[in-house]
Amino acid sequence: MTMEIKDLSIAEMQERVARYRELKASPQAFVDTRIPEYERDIYNVIGRGVTEDAGLAPSITDSRYFSITYVGAEPGKGAALHAHETIEVFIPLVGRWAAVWGEDGDKEIELDPFDVISFPPGIYRGFRNIGDSHGMLMAIIGSKETTGDGGRVAWAPSILEQSHATGLKVNTEGDLEEG
Incomplete structure (x- = not known):
């Protein structure tokens, strides 16, 4: 295989840097x-990933093969059971987290900072901050192709029922809307 070797300027590389202090979050x-x-x-660092908030722009848009998202949560908070068509990796950065999975989320593994767990496609999974202070977790989503498209989230039916009761739904494009 022959690879084209490029030489980027400092300015071009600056466009490929996500500064934590400049990241914008979506609650x-x-x-x-x-x-x-x-x-x-949720902070979109590289690519949009599977975020349903159409207005949450990533810091780095080139997301071939994967995307990276940071998640910040208070103790006891996290993500509901959901599945993806691609691999998803969780890496706690600050605090202790529990990774859960299964039809009812009844299976659980506790994770310390910098531990890594990789969920295969088609498995309901979620996570929760089990520490005693605000925590940060990194999520890496694989892409179905080089476009950075990680697909859309498949939510557990009970979660969709609960979210619809709050007035929040996902439209046919996979974005949030009131209704």
């Missing part, structure tokens, strides 16, 4: 975030 990036135990802040 309502997914349909489950109005349910109290799933309140969290």
Whole structure:
């Protein structure tokens, strides 16, 4: 295989840097975030990933093969059961987290900072901050192709029922809307 070797300028590389202090968060990036135990802040670092908030722009747009999202949550908060068509990796950065999975989320593994768990496609999974202070977690989503498209989130039916009761739904394009 022959690869074209490029030489980028400092200015071009600066466009490929996400500064944590400049990241913008969405407190309502997914349909489950109005349910109290799933309140969290989502930061799109590389690519949009599977975020349902159409207005949450990523810091780095080139997301071939994967995307990276940071999640910030208070103790007891996290993400509801959901599935993807691609691999998803969770890496706690600050605090202790529990990764859960299964039809009812009845299976759980506790994770410390910098531990890594990789969920295969088609498995309901979620996570929760089990520490005693605000925590940060990194999520890496694989893409179905080089476009950076990680697909859309498939929510557990009980989560969709709860979120619809809050007035939040996902439209046919996969974006949040009131209704």
